[in-house]
Amino acid sequence: MGWFTRKRKDAEQPETKEEVFIQCPACKAHIYKAEWEKNLEVCSHCNHHERMTCWERIDLLIDRGTFREINRRVTASDPLKFADAKGTYGEKIKETRQKTGLNESVVTGRGRINGIRVVLAVMDFRFFGGSLASGTGEKIYQAAAYALKHRQPFIIVCASGGARMQEGIVSLMQMPKTCAAIARLQQARIPYFSIMTDPTTGGVSASYAMVGDIHIAEPKALIGFAGRRVIEETIKQKLPDDFQTAEYLMEHGFVDLIVPRKEMKDTLHKLLKYCVAA
Ligand SMILES: [Zn+2]
Numbered sequence: 001m002g003w004f005t006r007k008r009k010d011a012e013q014p015e016t017k018e019e020v021f022i023q024c025p026a027c028k029a030h031i032y033k034a035e036w037e038k039n040l041e042v043c044s045h046c047n048h049h050e051r052m053t054c055w056e057r058i059d060l061l062i063d064r065g066t067f068r069e070i071n072r073r074v075t076a077s078d079p080l081k082f083a084d085a086k087g088t089y090g091e092k093i094k095e096t097r098q099k100t101g102l103n104e105s106v107v108t109g110r111g112r113i114n115g116i117r118v119v120l121a122v123m124d125f126r127f128f129g130g131s132l133a134s135g136t137g138e139k140i141y142q143a144a145a146y147a148l149k150h151r152q153p154f155i156i157v158c159a160s161g162g163a164r165m166q167e168g169i170v171s172l173m174q175m176p177k178t179c180a181a182i183a184r185l186q187q188a189r190i191p192y193f194s195i196m197t198d199p200t201t202g203g204v205s206a207s208y209a210m211v212g213d214i215h216i217a218e219p220k221a222l223i224g225f226a227g228r229r230v231i232e233e234t235i236k237q238k239l240p241d242d243f244q245t246a247e248y249l250m251e252h253g254f255v256d257l258i259v260p261r262k263e264m265k266d267t268l269h270k271l272l273k274y275c276v277a278a
Contacts, residue, residue, distance in 0.1 A: 062111035108143035131164035137174025144181035162202015175207035217246035
C-alpha cells in the first residue's frame with residue numbers, strides 16, 4: 001500500500017508504545033510515528049534516512065497516478081540451481097516473492113516528475129538485500145532501452161548490497177550489461193541520473209550507480225565497494241569514521257549532490273528541466 005495512504009490496521013485496539021512511537025535505528029530516539037511518517041521516515045533528531053520500499057519511493061518521486069510499471073513479469077531465475085545448507089535458491093526466491101510481492105530486486109516503469117516524463121528503476125532492499133542478479137540486470141537493461149526508444153530521461157534509485165552470490169558469474173555479468181545499456185543512452189545524449197540511497201555497495205556501486213551524468217545521494221547513505229572491515233584488514237590501516245558515507249564521497253568527487261529526502265523530487269525536477277530543454 002502507498003505510504004501516503006497507509007492507515008492503522010485496527011483503530012479500535014488500544015495503542016501500545018510500539019504503535020505510537022518509532023525508535024530511530026541510528027540515534028535510538030523515540031519519535032512519534034505520525035511525525036516519523038510526516039517526515040518521510042527521516043529522524044528529526046539525527047537526520048537518519050530510513051530505508052524505503054520501492055513503492056514508497058515511487059510515491060515520493062512520481063506524480064500521483066502517472067506510474068506505469070514495465071517488464072513486471074521479468075523475475076528472478078536460478079541459472080546455477082544453487083543450494084546451500086539452508087536450502088535451495090529456488091525455494092528462497094519463492095518465499096521472498098511471496099513476502100515482498102515483488103518479482104525481482106528492482107521495479108521499473110515510466111511516469112512523470114512534476115509533469116516531465118521519465119523512465120525510472122527503483123531497487124528494493126527487501127528482495128535479497130536489493131542484490132543485482134540476472135532478473136535485475138535484465139529489467140534495468142530493458143528500462144534503459146525503453147528510455148532510449150522514447151528519448152526520455154532515465155533515473156535509477158539504488159539500494160543494494162551488491163551482486164547476488166547465488167547466481168555467481170551470471171550475476172556479475174549484469175554489471176557490464178547494464179553499463180552498456182546506459183552507454184547507449186549517453187551516446188544518444190539522453191540524461192541518466194543515479195540516486196544512491198543507503199546502502200549502495202558492491203557490484204551496484206561498481207557499475208550503474210557510478211556512471212550517471214549526475215550522481216545524487218541521500219544524506220549519510222553508505223556507499224562503497226568492499227566493506228570497511230575487509231579494507232582495514234587488507235591495508236592494515238584504520239579508515240576515517242566517515243569513510244564510505246555520502247558526505248565523504250562528495251568531498252572526494254564521486255557524488256555531485258547530497259539531497260535530503262524532502263527535496264529530492266523538486267531537485268530532480270530542476271535538473272530535468274535543464275536537461276530536457278537543452
Ligand atoms: Zn535518529
